[in-house]
Amino acid sequence: MATGRSNKLVGQTGEYLVAAELSRRGFIATTFKGNVPHYDIIASDETGRDRFYICTWRRLRDLVVKGHRAFLERNNGVRPQRWDSLHGAISEKTLAPYLDRWDIIEDNLL
Secondary structure, eight states: OOOHHHHHHHHHHHHHHHHHHHHHTTOEEEEOSSOOTTOSEEEEOSTTOOOOBOOOHHHHHHHHHHHHHHHHHHTTTSOSSOTTOOOOOOOHHHHGGGBTOHHHHHHHHO
8 A cells, every 4th residue: 555655755766766867878967855846856968068048937837838739739639649648848949038047037036
């Protein structure tokens, strides 16, 4: 019988295994202890190649929804391969206006 503790252990083990695999593939990966909303692992490739796209959570949600709707319109309203998938993607072209927009963080924290 699954318990809260065993569920936590499974989740934690999974995060560590994914971080280990990312490390094996040449990424720097770190997990978060405790409850960090929206993130389990952050990974990065070689330093200096990172890009930072900064937008509010609400704006990110809107971009994901808009992109998903456009995807469905191109595919007759259905996901062609996995109808039950929750996968979503945003192109770098769509994110371009948010590249290095550190002012968004400052405006929302001050």
